[in-house]
Amino acid sequence: MALESLSKEETLAMRKRLIGQSCRLFYSDKPVKIVRARGQYLFDEKGKRYLDCISNVHHVGHCHPSITEAAAAQMELLNTNSRFLHDNIVIYANRLASTLPSQLRVFYFVNSGSEANDLALRLAQQYTGNEDVVVLDHAYHGHLKSLIDISPYKFRKLAGQKEWVHVAPLPDTYRGLYGEDHPDPGQAYADTVRDLIEEVHKKGRKISAFFAESFPSVGGQIILPKGYSPKVAEYVRSAGGIFVADEVQTGFGRSGSHFWAFEQQGEGFSPDIVTMGKPMGNGHPLACVATTEEIAKAFTDNGVEYFNTFGGNPVSCAIGLALLDVIEREDLRGNATRVGTHLKNLLRKLQASTSSDWRCQIFIFRGVGLFVGAELVTDREKKTPATKTASLLVKRLKEEDRICVSTDGPWENVVKFKPPMCFSMDDAELVVNCIDRILTDMEQNGPELEKDNV
Numbered sequence: 001m002a003l004e005s006l007s008k009e010e011t012l013a014m015r016k017r018l019i020g021q022s023c024r025l026f027y028s029d030k031p032v033k034i035v036r037a038r039g040q041y042l043f044d045e046k047g048k049r050y051l052d053c054i055s056n057v058h059h060v061g062h063c064h065p066s067i068t069e070a071a072a073a074q075m076e077l078l079n080t081n082s083r084f085l086h087d088n089i090v091i092y093a094n095r096l097a098s099t100l101p102s103q104l105r106v107f108y109f110v111n112s113g114s115e116a117n118d119l120a121l122r123l124a125q126q127y128t129g130n131e132d133v134v135v136l137d138h139a140y141h142g143h144l145k146s147l148i149d150i151s152p153y154k155f156r157k158l159a160g161q162k163e164w165v166h167v168a169p170l171p172d173t174y175r176g177l178y179g180e181d182h183p184d185p186g187q188a189y190a191d192t193v194r195d196l197i198e199e200v201h202k203k204g205r206k207i208s209a210f211f212a213e214s215f216p217s218v219g220g221q222i223i224l225p226k227g228y229s230p231k232v233a234e235y236v237r238s239a240g241g242i243f244v245a246d247e248v249q250t251g252f253g254r255s256g257s258h259f260w261a262f263e264q265q266g267e268g269f270s271p272d273i274v275t276m277g278k279p280m281g282n283g284h285p286l287a288c289v290a291t292t293e294e295i296a297k298a299f300t301d302n303g304v305e306y307f308n309t310f311g312g313n314p315v316s317c318a319i320g321l322a323l324l325d326v327i328e329r330e331d332l333r334g335n336a337t338r339v340g341t342h343l344k345n346l347l348r349k350l351q352a353s354t355s356s357d358w359r360c361q362i363f364i365f366r367g368v369g370l371f372v373g374a375e376l377v378t379d380r381e382k383k384t385p386a387t388k389t390a391s392l393l394v395k396r397l398k399e400e401d402r403i404c405v406s407t408d409g410p411w412e413n414v415v416k417f418k419p420p421m422c423f424s425m426d427d428a429e430l431v432v433n434c435i436d437r438i439l440t441d442m443e444q445n446g447p448e449l450e451k452d453n454v
Helices: 008-018 065-077 087-097 113-128 185-202 228-238 261-265 293-300 314-329 332-353 387-401 425-445
Strands: 034-038 041-044 049-052 106-110 132-136 165-168 207-213 242-246 273-276 287-291 361-368 371-379 406-408 414-417
Touching: 049 425, 065 314, 087 106, 087 287, 087 314, 106 113, 106 293, 113 207, 113 242, 113 273, 113 287, 113 293, 132 185, 165 185, 185 207, 185 228, 207 228, 228 242, 228 261, 314 332, 332 361, 332 371, 332 425, 371 387, 387 406, 387 414, 387 425
Parallel strands: 132 165, 132 207, 207 242, 242 273
Antiparallel strands: 034 041, 041 049, 106 287, 273 287, 361 371, 371 414, 406 414
């Protein structure tokens, strides 16, 4: 039986029988069966259209013609083991190098962001000769065992924290130790990393790396305060470690103003390793690690060959090159800036329009370009997370308006927006108007709003 001939019920039954139950679906209580997509839109088996606000993987839009044409053309010609000499991998590496600081000139191609982060960890530990890693609270860096170990978001639910992993406070100027009213929150949060390193040294241990997402996503769509990363890099390097920037979710122009999110920290700042993944293949499994010649040499000098059978294969690199062309040709960075600014302005108006006696209010929204989070709280003064209400909002947007969003943050009360980069002004207006309507209805009808703190 052809897969496309299955009914939705048959597909669900087969999935329950054949696929691990920890592999959860979006809207698991009432999942959507998507059979085709284009741009920022998804279509179910009945032809109903859904607006996709969360597929940051399909960076330039679902099924972009330039991407599919490049993939098909190269697939018809050649796709083989990456250990054969081929033009595409070096041409692609050269294009990527042109977007990065001059010292990041050596590339390792892999198949996923998890693979990239695992390799970055190996590079850091080999280069420094140290094991210990500093990470941010609530961080998530991938599903491999090595990455679960450095992801507080995961390891706190499992075996717990390893002795070689050290957790620094999340630089959240809304809920964290230092708020926006602090004269220099970037310096203050960086000093917490310095203090943590000193504690590590007192235990007779040494740091290999500070490992962080350039914009912490699972942590709640956090934008790091200005000056934070350069100061952390200074402290980490003086302790013999290196700075790893995880751009798996935020790279390739999502911030609009810059190609890489770490560039938001200032023109002179450069990580020692940059990892990338999700958006670079527009849905195709393509990821990469970029680093310095010195770090790469140390990895080579260990005498153990590194190879990746499929990482950087001709088809993957053809897709990667096509994606870079689309970003430039369609001015998607400019679009991210324009539409992201419009989205935040609309959220600002919504925030201003909510009365002080609303039980659920959008108190804070944050973001850069098309990386935006809107945090829901039940009390602006106490900042009580409106977890249940955020969940209901996500469900109603899908059921009533066919808009796909999801939540993040430690309390799952941050509605996140990381749509394909072709997201439009009209899309932004539709989403905020629907959010306004649903929250107003929730307030007027009372019972749907959470009565107790979550």
